[in-house]
Amino acid sequence: MLKQQLRGISSLLGSISLIGVCVGMTSTLLSLRATIEGFGTLVTGFIMSAYFIGYLFGSTRAPKDIRRVGYIRSFGGLAALAAFSILMQAIWVDPVVWFVMRFITGFAISGIFVIVESWLNTMADNRSRGTLLSVYLVIIYSGLIVGQLILGVADPAGFVAFAIVALLINLALIPILVSVTAEPTTHENRKVPISLLLKTVPLGVINAFIMQACYAMFYGIGPMYASYIGLSVLQITFFMAAFIAGGLISQAPFGLLSDRIDRRFVMAICAAGGTLTAATLSQLSASNAIFIYLNVGLLGAFILPLYSLGMAHTNDFLERDQMVGATGAIIKIGGAGSIIGAPAVAALMQFGAINYFFLLLAALTSCVGFYSLYRITRRAKAEDQLHSNFAILAPSQTSDELLTSMAEEAPETEEEDDEEMESNAVLR
Missing domain, CATH: 1.20.1250.20 (MFS general substrate transporter like domains)
Structure with a gap:
């Protein structure tokens, strides 16, 4: 059973491994580039904090968007948004721009994690959920390590390192776009x-x-x-x-x-x-x-x-x-x-x-x-x-279960419910 589940989510794990590499590269890359550009430690600290602000907003908003347009389209949109924000930081080296783009990166990455974890939860049962999530975390940490090592051979002062991150994010789209998703279950808590x-x-x-x-x-x-x-x-x-x-x-x-x-x-x-x-x-x-x-x-x-x-x-x-x-x-x-x-x-x-x-x-x-x-x-x-x-x-x-419960605190209008039903009908 576990082997079958792992085969079923192999494409998903392939996508998230590439996202992990990108996350591992980005924070170190930006910190080093900010040092080279002379931003100063205080300015750099605020830029880095923008990621976590975006992460909070994205993790709260993402479950509602997923229910509206589906997992695959949400993943594609968020990945494109993350790639855009990374390339903008390479093109426009300015503290204010970097703060905004770092916020967008955090927003997009948190939404991607929501998608992946809810997907895993729907594929797993009580006997295998812990093992699947452990495999997921090992892949994430391994990606973070690989990202650091890739950065060791890419000059943070140039454009190439940023381009590698954007390319890897786009490559992460391929496995998940050819996969079939399942709707997550919800719980009253x-x-x-x-x-x-x-x-x-x-x-x-x-x-x-x-x-x-x-x-x-x-x-x-x-x-x-x-x-x-x-x-x-x-x-x-x-x-x-x-x-x-x-x-x-x-x-x-x-x-x-x-x-x-x-x-x-x-x-x-x-x-x-x-x-x-x-x-x-x-x-x-x-x-x-x-x-x-x-x-x-x-x-x-x-x-x-x-x-x-x-x-x-x-x-x-x-x-x-x-x-x-x-x-x-x-x-x-x-x-x-x-x-x-x-x-x-x-x-x-x-x-x-x-x-x-x-x-x-x-x-x-x-x-x-x-x-x-x-x-x-x-x-x-x-x-x-x-x-x-x-x-x-x-x-x-x-966790998608956690964040879905957070998103559901705000009741939707009847119009929003109708839109959601129409979207689900199209997807089916």
Whole structure:
């Protein structure tokens, strides 16, 4: 059964692998090009935050558009929009233009993730869903790593690197355009306000905000920091790839461990490891490149699983019909952290505190670690922790079930319903 499902979605996975390569290339490419153009760290930080703003808007809007025009046409339109925004940044090198185009990129990429994940959910059953989503995440992370390595042989100062990204996005259209899609099922779920989450599972809320801020800082400003300490473009691609590879390797082991002991203790271990590793990295220079790669890999191994651990911990204390609404709220909280993270660290670096990049990461992860230990003293472990097994989630991943429920909060008019019925009739 699983093999049949994998064969059925092989074209879909092929498309998303190319999108993963593009996502991996783009943030590092823009960070390096902004450094070459002399935008400054503060301006670059705001440009990078535009992606996450667009991501929030796209993830909320996309499910409604998918229901209107279908999966394949939505994917095609969003991919074209993403390719357009990338090429515009190569043609028109201006901070304001880049901010707008980065917003559009985030909007388009989030919609593509919604399409892919809903497609996977319709193809999977309860026995295979976890495996299929794990395969999906491995492909995404592998694409991110390959994207970094491709950038190592493409000059960020020229047009070619941007053209490669646009070409790969267009190539990603081919597998999915010749595939057959299935409509996702919808579920009735309770809304969960952020205020309720803060009262019920404060660690989940704080962890999501801080860790997504850390991820945005690293992906958006990390390449600039690496360039500042003297790493070459090729070395910077290894620097970024090592971080992602570390997270790819450690996700499952930490997740399995958290299913056996108190998840908050595992979160404290990961946060402590991330704090020590970040503090070590703050003392290293370009002359220790190999040691930098090893430590950056360890940093990714410790801090990338924290978001998913926090999500699983949140679900441990919720009813089943609250989980979708709660995760949607966590996505919003994490998105807010992402929007704030890159500009905040960029502002510090702009005013001469660039040497404190990893020290700031260490301070933030230590906050998660200490608060995790504090919560252990304030509340007993969930009675049946295994009811919400750890699920491997990418830092920027969005689930269609979650986002569909968010989009459905706004009721449609009768005219919109009629349009949707006509569109479905045409598709059938």
